[in-house]
Amino acid sequence: MAEENELRYDPAAIEPKWQARWASDPTLYAAEPVSCGKPKYYVLEMLPYPSGQLHMGHVRNYSIGDALARHMWMRGYNVLHPMGWDAFGLPAENAALKNNTPPREWTQANIAAMKRQMERLGLGYDWATEVTTCLPEYYRWNQWFFLRMYEKGLVYRKKSKVNWCPECATVLANEQVVDGCCWRHETTQVEQRDLVQWFFRITAYAQELLDGLDKLDGWPEKVRTMQRNWIGRSEGTEVDFFLAEETQGSGVRDQGSEKQGIGNREQGAEKQGIGNREQGTEKQGIGNREQGAEKQGIGNRDQGLEKQGSGVREQGTEKTRIRVFTTRVDTIFGATSVQLAPQHALVAQFTAADAALKTQVDEQIEQQKKAREAGDLGAIEKHGVATGRFAINPYNGERVPIWVANYILADYGTGAIMSVPAHDERDFEFATKYELPIVQVIRPEDASLAVVLPFVSEDGILVNSGEYDGLGCTEAQKKLQEIAARGKFGEGKIIFRLKDWGVSRQRYWGTPIPMIHCEKDGLVQVPYDQLPVVLPAQIEITQQGGSPLSRVPDFVNVTCPKCGGPAKRETDTMDTFVDSSWYFYRYTDAKNANAPFDPKTAQYWFPIDQYIGGVEHAILHLIYSRFWTKVMRDLGLIVNDEPARRLFTQGMVIKDGAKMSKSKGNVVSPDDMVARYGADATRMYALFAAPPDRDLDWQEDGVAGVSRFLGRVWRLVTKYAPQARSASGQPMAAATGISLKLLRKLHQTIAKITLDFEGRWHFNTCVAAIMELVNDIQAADAQLAAGEVEAPVVRELLRSLVLLLAPLAPYIAAELWEALGEEGSVLRAPWPKSDPELAREDELEIPVQINGKLVTVVRVAVDATPKAMEAAALADEKAQARMAGKTVVKVIVVPRKLVNLVVK
Ligand SMILES: [Zn+2]
Ligand SMILES: [Zn+2]
Numbered sequence: 001m002a003e004e005n006e007l008r009y010d011p012a013a014i015e016p017k018w019q020a021r022w023a024s025d026p027t028l029y030a031a032e033p034v035s036c037g038k039p040k041y042y043v044l045e046m047l048p049y050p051s052g053q054l055h056m057g058h059v060r061n062y063s064i065g066d067a068l069a070r071h072m073w074m075r076g077y078n079v080l081h082p083m084g085w086d087a088f089g090l091p092a093e094n095a096a097l098k099n100n101t102p103p104r105e106w107t108q109a110n111i112a113a114m115k116r117q118m119e120r121l122g123l124g125y126d127w128a129t130e131v132t133t134c135l136p137e138y139y140r141w142n143q144w145f146f147l148r149m150y151e152k153g154l155v156y157r158k159k160s161k162v163n164w165c166p167e168c169a170t171v172l173a174n175e176q177v178v179d180g181c182c183w184r185h186e187t188t189q190v191e192q193r194d195l196v197q198w199f200f201r202i203t204a205y206a207q208e209l210l211d212g213l214d215k216l217d218g219w220p221e222k223v224r225t226m227q228r229n230w231i232g233r234s235e236g237t238e239v240d241f242f243l244a245e246e247t248q249g250s251g252v253r254d255q256g257s258e259k260q261g262i263g264n265r266e267q268g269a270e271k272q273g274i275g276n277r278e279q280g281t282e283k284q285g286i287g288n289r290e291q292g293a294e295k296q297g298i299g300n301r302d303q304g305l306e307k308q309g310s311g312v313r314e315q316g317t318e319k320t321r322i323r324v325f326t327t328r329v330d331t332i333f334g335a336t337s338v339q340l341a342p343q344h345a346l347v348a349q350f351t352a353a354d355a356a357l358k359t360q361v362d363e364q365i366e367q368q369k370k371a372r373e374a375g376d377l378g379a380i381e382k383h384g385v386a387t388g389r390f391a392i393n394p395y396n397g398e399r400v401p402i403w404v405a406n407y408i409l410a411d412y413g414t415g416a417i418m419s420v421p422a423h424d425e426r427d428f429e430f431a432t433k434y435e436l437p438i439v440q441v442i443r444p445e446d447a448s449l450a451v452v453l454p455f456v457s458e459d460g461i462l463v464n465s466g467e468y469d470g471l472g473c474t475e476a477q478k479k480l481q482e483i484a485a486r487g488k489f490g491e492g493k494i495i496f497r498l499k500d501w502g503v504s505r506q507r508y509w510g511t512p513i514p515m516i517h518c519e520k521d522g523l524v525q526v527p528y529d530q531l532p533v534v535l536p537a538q539i540e541i542t543q544q545g546g547s548p549l550s551r552v553p554d555f556v557n558v559t560c561p562k563c564g565g566p567a568k569r570e571t572d573t574m575d576t577f578v579d580s581s582w583y584f585y586r587y588t589d590a591k592n593a594n595a596p597f598d599p600k601t602a603q604y605w606f607p608i609d610q611y612i613g614g615v616e617h618a619i620l621h622l623i624y625s626r627f628w629t630k631v632m633r634d635l636g637l638i639v640n641d642e643p644a645r646r647l648f649t650q651g652m653v654i655k656d657g658a659k660m661s662k663s664k665g666n667v668v669s670p671d672d673m674v675a676r677y678g679a680d681a682t683r684m685y686a687l688f689a690a691p692p693d694r695d696l697d698w699q700e701d702g703v704a705g706v707s708r709f710l711g712r713v714w715r716l717v718t719k720y721a722p723q724a725r726s727a728s729g730q731p732m733a734a735a736t737g738i739s740l741k742l743l744r745k746l747h748q749t750i751a752k753i754t755l756d757f758e759g760r761w762h763f764n765t766c767v768a769a770i771m772e773l774v775n776d777i778q779a780a781d782a783q784l785a786a787g788e789v790e791a792p793v794v795r796e797l798l799r800s801l802v803l804l805l806a807p808l809a810p811y812i813a814a815e816l817w818e819a820l821g822e823e824g825s826v827l828r829a830p831w832p833k834s835d836p837e838l839a840r841e842d843e844l845e846i847p848v849q850i851n852g853k854l855v856t857v858v859r860v861a862v863d864a865t866p867k868a869m870e871a872a873a874l875a876d877e878k879a880q881a882r883m884a885g886k887t888v889v890k891v892i893v894v895p896r897k898l899v900n901l902v903v904k
Helices: 002-006 009-021 056-074 089-101 105-119 135-152 202-217 221-231 277-285 289-294 299-306 327-336 345-352 355-373 425-434 475-484 583-589 599-605 620-634 670-677 678-690 700-725 737-762 765-778 781-785 792-805 812-820 868-873 877-883
Strands: 040-044 079-081 153-163 170-172 193-199 234-243 321-326 337-340 384-392 399-405 415-421 443-444 460-462 490-496 515-518 521-527 556-558 567-570 611-616 647-649 654-657 843-850 853-861 888-896 898-903
Touching: 009 105, 009 678, 009 812, 040 056, 040 599, 056 079, 056 475, 056 611, 056 647, 056 654, 056 670, 056 678, 089 105, 089 670, 105 345, 105 670, 135 153, 135 521, 135 583, 135 620, 170 193, 202 221, 202 234, 202 490, 202 521, 202 620, 221 620, 221 647, 234 475, 299 678, 321 327, 321 337, 321 490, 327 443, 327 475, 337 384, 345 355, 345 384, 345 399, 355 384, 355 399, 384 425, 415 425, 460 475, 475 490, 583 599, 670 700, 678 700, 678 765, 678 812, 700 792, 700 812, 737 792, 765 781, 765 792, 792 812, 843 868, 843 877, 853 868, 853 877, 868 877, 868 888, 868 898, 877 898
Parallel strands: 040 079, 040 611, 321 415, 337 399, 611 647, 843 898
Antiparallel strands: 153 170, 153 193, 234 321, 234 384, 234 490, 337 415, 384 399, 443 460, 515 521, 515 567, 556 567, 843 853, 888 898
16 A cells, blocks of 8 residues: 555645746746857747636647647757737726726736646746737837837728727727627627728738738648638639610609719829829828718728719719629620619719608618618628619610619629529519510630520620630630720729728727827827827726726826827727737847837748647738738838747537536636646647537546556656666667667657647647557566566657657646656757657557457568468468368458458
8 A cells, every 4th residue: 555655646736846846047048149050949829818717629729838848849940929918908997897906906816816727737938038918118119019000001980880899889890790689799789880990901902911821831721712702812803894875764853963974983092102102192181071071991992982972073974873882794795784782872863852862872771771780791682672773884875774782782892793594693683573685795615515504604705795705705805904004994993891990999908099189280190209198007097988098087188299288188099900910020129129029030930830729710810910010011121921830729628518608507717637647637628529620519427537647657667766866778679579669669659649749739639649658568567577577668668658749738747757857948948859760660460350250460571472361361370270170251351450251
């Protein structure tokens, strides 16, 4: 019994001991200077929001990253493995309301609690590079970037429809609207409101963001696909239909209004380029009073669209144009209607003198709003209404009716389309419903093929298209585009689904936007030497609308930096996605007080070699940070185009088949698991229970099983440590019999685990391989105890076992390393190398079946022929006993796998 007790594995004793030792050595997990001469490796897990409690998803994420970091340290790399806090955001304000704790204190207490949990888990972070985004030393650089981007024309203001959560009393990004409800308030319907907002011009990088995805071959394909769809590039043609003179219709139309120019985008927003802010502002003042007065932004397409038709009034005989966007201009002779979004400027003109039409259009706007709120615009039931007005096809002069339709979106393309029912599913459905003509203008290349409409293929030939008959679709697209350009009624166009990034939040707990409103000077930047604009500490948080900062006079009232007169500070704060867009650059130089980071140091560490996080960040965080990287490159701060070379998205941790959540009562606390089974078992289970990219169904039995396994390792190593310590010399040269067998198993295991760390990431099978190795060593216990395995072999086996465990279960590895009499930290010991000669299997175990039932196993050479396998099976004693008195009628051999004897 005494001996049993001595050998008992007790993580509660081992783990705190090593935790204290590691904490006393801040260099242990510190990145070395750029000059160290080692190859670099930057491994990063997504930084958490400091809610106060790690959840199992965190534990899984960090266990993967930590195992990789430790492995790379053992491989001799200079590793950067930092951690920080995405510390701004609404929950701090909600908690402040609920518990009457200031957001700052609440956040800091949460950070301290989570840091304690991380340290207890033994996660190897370099805390000297810790980044906390709610501290002025960090967010001043958000403000610095904001100003630099403003100067580059990458920041602007515009009035726009925003998603408003009545519960949060703030604006939500589109992405924060889930099924029409707030992402934080799953049952609160999001409303639409008009507000003047700050935007980042991410669309200026749309093409580059798209192209860059092709090069990110270290990213999961699903993430790249999601981003491609999000960016949503369409190549096509913009074409002007002309508004026909009114020959019929409902009511009196104002002649003047008909002449108003539609499609005068060029003169307004579009030509204004990046870096052209001054010019843009000037141009806005001309012919567009509204835009000028609001000091709205520059060069934004949405804005241009909204203002179509309301701005420049054309003189003379120029006809009113309706600009449509189409990806299939080759089908334009089949256009049987033009359809406008209900918000299209021309629609307002039509409805001004037509009350019945106005009622129907208003209904459509309401339908769109409801569909948008339900998050299901794509599935909207399609309704349309004829305006009684006609448009003229610029290619053939044909008149087609103008409709208003609820599925046409004002903020996509030009807010107007041509409807070609013969060659578009949606148009076909609509035309059928409203009995609009359907005119086929494309036929299959093989004219003998029957055509079922709609025929949407681009492998076809134009028909019913006048002089263009006989052209192929692609050729026709090119030609018709050229003709439009020459005739000045259209042009080739690329449009994106991606919208500019609205960053204004009417909240307290975020980065103050460093701008000042002066009655005399308009918008004035906060001078760089006045950064940071610090959040006031004492503030009353309420859930009433508007920014809490607007109620702090000391914050709001400032002196204008330009004229010295009284002015008001901007009270919006920035979206917290700003904080997480560049935090990983700050890790490389976290204490820099003069710049966001040192470009040389960043150049050494970037790109991130392995970024690890949840797939829920596939779009927002990962597009925003790619955008930010490109902006920083263009500001001359960095040289890389992309932040991360490789990305891994781990699966979720679920319990009883459902996502862990308080409301379901199925949350497993990491603290409980660590208290019961130890940090090593908890972490190793998180790696073992499922392939890392799949969902993991948390089973406490499984954690207990891993803990028992670590107990076996503990007893095995401590039992034979004296033998290992007594060893001298190399183990390989003379090994035979059981020694050779065990060494072979060891080197196969090393090879497998090394391969997994190099990118296969099957950590679950890694752990299983270590378990197999331990089984094999334990199976040889009698020989080990009898001294039949040479001491150098014992030493090699135990030492390597501990090294293999070190990235996965660092505490037990540290303790056993010491028990083996090894010097230095196991965390810096060289990773074991697999000897390919030793790892090579020279015999295979082949199951032998008789009439499909397993009866025995035979050993054959790895390269045994089917004949040799058959001979070995027939020669086996057990097999012969079963076959006594019977005849073999057939032998089935699966090379290297199986022999089946069919007997009668
Ligand atoms: Zn909300
Ligand atoms: Zn001023």
